[in-house]
Amino acid sequence: MLESVLVANRGEIARRIIATLRRLGIRSVAVYSEADAGLPYVREADEAVLIGPAPPARSYLDAAAILSAARQSGASAVHPGYGFLAENASFAAQVTAAGLIWVGPPPATIEAAGDKIAARNLMAAAGVPVAAGSASPIADEAAAEAEAARIGYPVMIKAAAGGGGIGMSVARDPAALRAGFGTARSRAERFFASPAILLERYMERARHIEVQIIGGADGRVRAVGDRDCSAQRRHQKVAEEAPAPGLSRGLREAMAAAAVAAGEAVGYRGAGTVECLVDEAAGDFVFLEMNTRLQVEHPVTELVTGLDLVEQQLRVAAGQPVSADMAALGPAGAEPHGHAVELRVYAEDPHRFLPSPGLITAWSEPSGPGVRVDAGYEAGNAVTPFYDPLLAKLCAWGPDRAAALDRARAAVDDFVITGPKTNLPFLAELLDDDAFRRGSYDTSVIGRLRS
Amino acid sequence: MTEIRAEMVANVWKVVAAEGDELEDGDTLVILESMKMEIPVLAEGSGKLTRLAVAEGDVIQEGDLIAVIG
Numbered sequence: 001m002l003e004s005v006l007v008a009n010r011g012e013i014a015r016r017i018i019a020t021l022r023r024l025g026i027r028s029v030a031v032y033s034e035a036d037a038g039l040p041y042v043r044e045a046d047e048a049v050l051i052g053p054a055p056p057a058r059s060y061l062d063a064a065a066i067l068s069a070a071r072q073s074g075a076s077a078v079h080p081g082y083g084f085l086a087e088n089a090s091f092a093a094q095v096t097a098a099g100l101i102w103v104g105p106p107p108a109t110i111e112a113a114g115d116k117i118a119a120r121n122l123m124a125a126a127g128v129p130v131a132a133g134s135a136s137p138i139a140d141e142a143a144a145e146a147e148a149a150r151i152g153y154p155v156m157i158k159a160a161a162g163g164g165g166i167g168m169s170v171a172r173d174p175a176a177l178r179a180g181f182g183t184a185r186s187r188a189e190r191f192f193a194s195p196a197i198l199l200e201r202y203m204e205r206a207r208h209i210e211v212q213i214i215g216g217a218d219g220r221v222r223a224v225g226d227r228d229c230s231a232q233r234r235h236q237k238v239a240e241e242a243p244a245p246g247l248s249r250g251l252r253e254a255m256a257a258a259a260v261a262a263g264e265a266v267g268y269r270g271a272g273t274v275e276c277l278v279d280e281a282a283g284d285f286v287f288l289e290m291n292t293r294l295q296v297e298h299p300v301t302e303l304v305t306g307l308d309l310v311e312q313q314l315r316v317a318a319g320q321p322v323s324a325d326m327a328a329l330g331p332a333g334a335e336p337h338g339h340a341v342e343l344r345v346y347a348e349d350p351h352r353f354l355p356s357p358g359l360i361t362a363w364s365e366p367s368g369p370g371v372r373v374d375a376g377y378e379a380g381n382a383v384t385p386f387y388d389p390l391l392a393k394l395c396a397w398g399p400d401r402a403a404a405l406d407r408a409r410a411a412v413d414d415f416v417i418t419g420p421k422t423n424l425p426f427l428a429e430l431l432d433d434d435a436f437r438r439g440s441y442d443t444s445v446i447g448r449l450r451s
Numbered sequence: 452m453t454e455i456r457a458e459m460v461a462n463v464w465k466v467v468a469a470e471g472d473e474l475e476d477g478d479t480l481v482i483l484e485s486m487k488m489e490i491p492v493l494a495e496g497s498g499k500l501t502r503l504a505v506a507e508g509d510v511i512q513e514g515d516l517i518a519v520i521g
Contacts, residue, residue, distance in 0.1 A: 234488075347486070355486035357460045385460045385485040385510075 002026050002077045002101060002318050006070045007045070009081030010060060011376030012392060013296070015041035017079050020310040029073040031066055033059035035384045039376060047073050054386045060084045063091045067098050077101035077317060079310075083388070086293040087114055087163075103317040105215065105292050109266045113290040116160045117198050119266075123287045126265035128258045131277070131286040133200035144181045144199065145174050151201050157181055159188035160196035165235025167191070170202050205442045206277040208232065209244045209285070211259035211333075212301050214312050214326065215268035217319045222326070223256035223333040224309075225301050229275075231430065233353055233446045238423075239343050239430060240297035242304045243336040245401060245439030248283070255285055256332040262290060270316045271298070271309050280442075296344070296393070299374060303340035303397040305333075339401040341408050343427045346389040347420040350429075351450075356421035357385045366414035370397040370407050373415075383420045391422065401439060405431055453496050453520045461485035463509040468518070472500045480518050481505060492517055 004027035007014045014030055018041055021028040030045035035054035042048045049069035052059035059065065061084055070078060078095045080086035080103070089107040096102050104110070113119050117134060124130045132151045137160060138144045148155045154172045157180045162168065167187030171177035181197060189195045212224040228244035229237045243252070259274035273295050275288040298309050305325075312322050321327065347356050363379040375392035377383065383391065396411055398404030409431045412424055426449075433449060435441045461483035468480045474494040480503070483490045494500075498521035505517050 354490060355459055355461075355488055357485065385462065387486065389486040389488075 001320065002314055004029060004073070004075045005077045005079050005103065005314070006031065006066070006073060006075035007041075007079050007081060008060070008066050008085060009079075009083070010036050010387065011039065011041065012374045012390065013081040013294070013376075015044060015376060016374050017081060017310055018045050020308055020314070023308075024311065024314065026314070029069070029075045031060070031069050033386075035382070035386055038381055040378050041376070049073055054384060056084065056386060063088075063094055067094060070095075070098070070100055075100065077103055079103040079313070080293065082293045082296055087291070089114065101317050103270065103313050105269045105272065106267065109268060110292045112266045113272075113292045114161060115196075116158060116162070116289055117196065119290055120198075120287070122265050123262055126261050128262050128265070128287045129285060131201045131203065134198035137196035138181070138199060141178050141181055144177055144197070147199050148174070148177050151199055154202040154204070155199045156202040157184045158198050158200065159184055159192055159194070160198050161192035161194040162188060163192075165232075168235050203277050203279055203286070205444060206279055207244070207442050208275065208288070209247065209255065209278045210273050210275040210295070211255055212295070212298070212309070213259050213263045213268060213272050213274060214309075214322060215263055215270060215272065215316065216322050217269065217316050218321070219267070219269075221260045221263035221268050222322075222329055223259050223331070224307065224326075224329065225305055225333040225336060226252060226255060227295075227297055227300055229297060230441055230443045231436070231445050232443055233450075237297065237344065238346075238446060239341060239427070239436075240300055241339065241341040241401070241404075242300035243339065244278075246280070247278075251278070251283060251285065253332040258285075258287070262287065266290070268292075271313045296390070297342050299372060299393060299395045300340040300342045303372065303395060304336040304338055306337065307334070338397055338399045339404040340395060340397040341404050343394045343408060343412065343431075344390055345392040345394055345415065345417070345427070346423045347383045347391050348389050348423050349421045350423045350426035353423070353426075355385065355389050357383045358420040359383075360417065360419040362416055362418040364414075364416040365392070366394070366411035368407070368411070370404070371395070371411050372397070391417065391420075394427075405437065452501075453498070454516060455480065455492060455495060455518045455520065457483070457492075457511045457513055457515045457517055459485055459490075459513050461490065461511055463505045463507055463511060464489060466503065466505065466507050468494075468500050468503065470500055470503050474498060474500055474520060483511070494520055496520060
């Protein structure tokens with residue numbers, strides 16, 4: 001197994017990875033910016049290295065600073081977590097070139113999946129269903145109009161190199177298309193250093209369902225299970241659950257098979273996720289994108305399978321076989337044991353969802369049967385405007401969906417955070433919503449609660 | 452006269468309006484960035500922008516003055 005791993009991330013995900021490293025007896029090295037010196041993950045790692053000031057570009061996105069921390073601490077591998085440099089093929093290549101092990105898929109896989117246009121084309125060639133959309137970048141507004149007319153309105157405008165919902169918008173007519181195209185282009189250049197834009201047919205009332213895959217060191221790709229991530233605001237996820245409620249066995253198996261085909265098409269290694277849009281009424285689905293990293297919402301899959309996904313990542317990176325329980329999975333993944341839900345606790349006001357940084361004056365986490373909290377902060381920490389607003393992930397497992405939701409609802413009431421405003425009151429509202437309770441919701445659920 | 456103040460700690464990403472501009476209610480003055488999100492600050496009421504108290508790249512605290520209209 002690996003001897004020591006540098007975790008190139010912060011907050012809850014760094015802490016979660018460090019917990020598995022400790023359990024496996026692997027030495028952990030944390031990196032942190034000046035703004036994060038007091039966070040729990042820095043203390044919990046075996047060693048912690050300061051890599052720079054608060055702005056991400058000068059710390060968590062600074063490849064040279066992270067590689068220097070790896071050398072200084074004698075780490076033998078780098079785990080990137082999610083976000084920051086996790087899906088940066090050039091960073092992955094630099095890690096390998098420095099003689100370190102990269103806990104993730106090969107750079108070529110990251111690159112193939114990271115360009116949404118190239119990924120669509122690859123998936124279509126591998127027989128994975130894709131939505132009507134662009135096969136090459138859209139040059140200008142006129143080309144966008146012609147392409148939208150071909151695809152049919154409404155269309156989704158996306159940055160080919162994008163993520164996190166940035167620059168994405170839906171256009172229902174040519175005027176909205178022209179406006180959205182300009183915005184998407186400037187955002188794409190600023191955030192992703194690539195102006196390439198694509199259009200895709202927008203599916204109304206779709207559900208966002210994704211399949212967790214693990215590519216073994218031997219090249220075999222397995223599906224682990226599915227998650228429903230339809231509850232989103234500004235195209236960012238707020239609540240996720242596993243398994244996806246109400247999915248027929250036929251559709252679940254077809255999606256698992258497509259996810260394995262998608263993984264094989266790009267030579268997948270380690271933990272990845274194939275995101276799909278599902279039209280429940282029509283009983284079909286299309287490929288949305290492939291995420292070449294551990295997902296934020298991986299805990300719900302762990303809760304219904306009993307697997308430790310970080311352990312699988314580390315095993316694959318070390319060239320070892322996946323764990324025995326992982327190897328025993330059937331072709332459609334694990335038969336889910338019970339049901340799990342994850343709620344993202346954000347530092348934001350619960351009405352308009354505006355960011356709310358500040359000093360945390362009190363922090364008390366819920367506990368009890370089936371409750372898991374992956375938290376990045378504790379009382380006395382400052383939530384700064386430099387990073388994303390995720391404070392903690394509140395997860396609840398139950399023998400069935402209703403029990404999981406009941407436990408989650410009670411846990412929301414028991415979670416006390418004072419200082420920054422949080423979306424806990426909104427999460428309570430979501431759990432009380434009839435459509436959400438019934439499991440018959442789609443990506444419009446939060447918009448409807450806030451309209 | 453209307454004072455427009457920051458609702459949260461944020462970085463000033465873009466200054467859209469300039470002192471002397473005649474503004475309509477809802478016009479964008481500046482765009483802030485906090486926690487990976489862009490937050491447009493809009494004119495509350497119409498009138499002349501008599502003072503713009505921030506520049507691109509500034510870090511502003513909750514309650515800091517951003518602009519004065521009228």
